[in-house]
Amino acid sequence: MQLLPFIYLAYMFIAIYMSLLFILLWLKNKDTFFNIPKLKQIYSLSMVVPCYNEEKEIGKTIQALLDSDYNGLEKIYVVDDCSKDNSYKVIKSIALRNNRVIALQTPKNTGCAAGSKNYGAKFVKTQLIGFTDADSFPEKDAISKIVGFFNDKQVAAVLGANLAKNPKTFFEKLQAIEYAIISWTRKLLNYVDAIYVTPGPLTVYRRDIFEKVGRFDEKNMTEDIELTWRLTYHGYKREMCPSACTYTVVPSSLKQWYNQRVRWNVGGLQTISKYKSFFFRKGMLGAFILPYFVISLFLGLLGLSIFFYLVARRFIDWFLFTKFSIAASTPILTMQNFNITPTVLNFFGIALFLLGAVFTIYGINIMKNYKIRNQNIFNILIYLLVYLTLYPFIMITSMYKFARGTYSWGTR
Amino acid sequence: MGDKIRMMFQSQKHVFLNALILAIFIFAVGILLGYWFESLRVAQIDSLYIQSDLNLLDAKIMSDMISQKFNCNIAIQENIDFGNRVYEEARLLDRYENAQRISENIKTQHYKYDLLRAVFFINSLKIKKQCNASFHIVVYFYKYEEQDANTKPKQAVFSNVLMELKNKEGDNVILIPMAGDIDFSSIKSLIKNYNITSLPTILIDEKIKVEDVKTVADLEKLIK
Numbered sequence: 001m002q003l004l005p006f007i008y009l010a011y012m013f014i015a016i017y018m019s020l021l022f023i024l025l026w027l028k029n030k031d032t033f034f035n036i037p038k039l040k041q042i043y044s045l046s047m048v049v050p051c052y053n054e055e056k057e058i059g060k061t062i063q064a065l066l067d068s069d070y071n072g073l074e075k076i077y078v079v080d081d082c083s084k085d086n087s088y089k090v091i092k093s094i095a096l097r098n099n100r101v102i103a104l105q106t107p108k109n110t111g112c113a114a115g116s117k118n119y120g121a122k123f124v125k126t127q128l129i130g131f132t133d134a135d136s137f138p139e140k141d142a143i144s145k146i147v148g149f150f151n152d153k154q155v156a157a158v159l160g161a162n163l164a165k166n167p168k169t170f171f172e173k174l175q176a177i178e179y180a181i182i183s184w185t186r187k188l189l190n191y192v193d194a195i196y197v198t199p200g201p202l203t204v205y206r207r208d209i210f211e212k213v214g215r216f217d218e219k220n221m222t223e224d225i226e227l228t229w230r231l232t233y234h235g236y237k238r239e240m241c242p243s244a245c246t247y248t249v250v251p252s253s254l255k256q257w258y259n260q261r262v263r264w265n266v267g268g269l270q271t272i273s274k275y276k277s278f279f280f281r282k283g284m285l286g287a288f289i290l291p292y293f294v295i296s297l298f299l300g301l302l303g304l305s306i307f308f309y310l311v312a313r314r315f316i317d318w319f320l321f322t323k324f325s326i327a328a329s330t331p332i333l334t335m336q337n338f339n340i341t342p343t344v345l346n347f348f349g350i351a352l353f354l355l356g357a358v359f360t361i362y363g364i365n366i367m368k369n370y371k372i373r374n375q376n377i378f379n380i381l382i383y384l385l386v387y388l389t390l391y392p393f394i395m396i397t398s399m400y401k402f403a404r405g406t407y408s409w410g411t412r
Numbered sequence: 413m414g415d416k417i418r419m420m421f422q423s424q425k426h427v428f429l430n431a432l433i434l435a436i437f438i439f440a441v442g443i444l445l446g447y448w449f450e451s452l453r454v455a456q457i458d459s460l461y462i463q464s465d466l467n468l469l470d471a472k473i474m475s476d477m478i479s480q481k482f483n484c485n486i487a488i489q490e491n492i493d494f495g496n497r498v499y500e501e502a503r504l505l506d507r508y509e510n511a512q513r514i515s516e517n518i519k520t521q522h523y524k525y526d527l528l529r530a531v532f533f534i535n536s537l538k539i540k541k542q543c544n545a546s547f548h549i550v551v552y553f554y555k556y557e558e559q560d561a562n563t564k565p566k567q568a569v570f571s572n573v574l575m576e577l578k579n580k581e582g583d584n585v586i587l588i589p590m591a592g593d594i595d596f597s598s599i600k601s602l603i604k605n606y607n608i609t610s611l612p613t614i615l616i617d618e619k620i621k622v623e624d625v626k627t628v629a630d631l632e633k634l635i636k
Contacts, residue, residue, distance in 0.1 A: 005513045009443075017435040024427050024434070191424050288428075313561075321565035329627040330572045341511040344446035351442075 007306065008345055011299065015352055019359055025188040033187065034243045037148035042072040044126035045147065045204065050116030052081040054134035055090050057249060062094050062101055064137040070144040077102045079120040082109040111408065113200065114216035114223035121215055129207045135249040136201035137165060142244040146204050149239040156209040156236035157228070160202040160244030167250065175250040177383045180367040181360060187242045195238040196289045197225045202246040209236055221407055222267025229275055232285040258394065265398030266407040268293060297395065304392035356384055446514045453508045457521045460501050467494050468528060472535050484543035491539050492547065495586040498529060499578065502589050526591045530598050533588050548617050548635050549586050550574065553603065555611040556591035569625055570612050576628045585635070
């Protein structure tokens with residue numbers, strides 16, 4: 001067998017394996033998927049909201065937290081990272097009207113969300129500390145659904161489901177599909193202790209553990225991924241509550257989206273680099289999370305390399321064929337060009353694509369109770385055929401930036 | 413035993429192993445189905461080959477009987493019909509071969525056809541000589557085993573040109589495509605006898621060799 005078909009088959013095997021892993025996890029746990037542990041005690045909680053140039057959204061985020069039905073929520077620390085717009089004014093005006101809201105400002109711009117989060121964390125004295133991004137809006141009952149998971153003393157962090165806020169444009173709807181599928185599969189990974197990120201839109205940490213492991217890493221572009229790996233390294237549990245929903249503003253333009261994903265990937269690379277020595281060590285971190293990230297990275301890059309190789313080969317073939325055809329005065333296109341004989345791999349590819357489509361539709365269906373707009377089949381097709389294939393390109397940019405060390409939050 | 417297996421599939425701990433077992437099973441079934449599917453195509457080619465083999469035998473017997481004062485026209489027509497049939501089958505074989513990904517059985521079919529075509533070439537030469545026939549024998553020696561970046565598109569254009577030539581000239585031309593780089597003594601002897609030094613090469617009536625891309629009109633001139 002030639003090398004390329006062998007590589008395609010290897011890709012297919014990995015895709016089948018991962019799909020089956022998620023399907024089995026779902027089948028085993030579907031009855032308890034949305035379960036919420038009964039709250040045994042009221043844990044005192046403070047929320048920290050990092051904010052930079054979010055004058056339009058920050059008021060709504062604070063209001064969403066104030067609307068929370070959780071009785072133990074004592075303070076909301078809103079940390080302005082020396083915004084260039086009127087964010088701090090907005091925060092202060094809300095703080096004047098509500099004594100639960102504390103307006104804070106970093107002495108100078110920290111250049112990253114982790115800086116503002118750590119700055120705010122210094123003021124927190126409650127048992128639990130939660131974080132919400134300034135452009136994210138937890139549902140009224142999101143926090144109260146999360147807190148019950150802390151009955152287990154080994155639980156260090158609990159996260160909610162992040163979904164796209166009010167997706168209107170086509171591009172936003174594609175991201176809404178992605179967010180829904182990620183939320184679904186993240187909970188499934190929870191069952192095998194493989195949650196690899198406690199994301200910014202809504203995560204609550206047990207404060208003493210948060211302090212003990214050393215807060216967020218301010219050098220990392222995805223401080224939420226890094227902290228999760230550190231918690232895993234120390235053997236703490238991370239739990240997810242899929243019924244605790246937070247709606248987050250998703251990038252509306254391709255450029256914003258691309259920059260956001262490059263930042264996420266650079267952060268991922270930083271984290272891999274930091275924990276690379278734990279490959280196949282340290283429980284699920286080395287056994288699954290780290291290999292999962294590295295294999296995804298490798299497969300993405302290999303796939304992209306094959307793609308470029310095939311495109312280049314096709315182009316050279318086409319160029320020479322055209323040159324010779326002109327020399328021979330024969331038609332460049334004949335009926336034979338349309339006489340396509342499908343290969344076995346074509347059939348396998350179609351089967352795998354259908355599996356992916358069913359998986360996506362099923363995932364959306366599971367999460368549909370959470371204001372996911374009706375997604376038509378066209379959106380799902382574009383999501384599978386175009387949107388997901390952009391990731392390897394993002395990876396190339398991220399690796400370049402990572403290698404050169406030229407990464408930053410960009411807007412700061 | 414049954415309970416143990418059920419327990420294993422219910423346990424969260426074993427889910428990675430369960431997924432692996434199922435993935436291997438599904439993958440193996442897929443590979444077997446793929447192998448079966450490709451074998452069907454090989455079987456189709458095989459049945460065509462058996463028929464062609466019989467037809468060639470028939471054509472050969474006819475050519476052998478020429479000396480016994482049998483009608484030359486019948487032998488010529490039979491030979492031409494066989495040539496057309498083999499040419500069509502070569503195209504089908506080529507399509508199936510390009511779509512083969514798992515098994516390599518079709519390669520054997522290709523070798524068998526190449527040898528069949530070599531026999532057909534010899535038979536055509538014999539008929540042409542004995543019957544003083546007017547048809548032209550165009551043998552297309554192409555590269556089969558290792559095609560470089562330049563050879564593949566060049567051969568594709570050679571095929572198109574020869575196909576056009578055949579469509580234009582019809583029964584006036586017997587077109588015989590043959591791999592020139594396979595390891596069989598009969599093919600090697602042909603290559604040596606006609607001094608074929610590069611592939612692809614078109615050999616017209618045993619005399620003219622065309623190694624560069626030519627137009628159909630150029631080939632027609634060379635034939636005439």
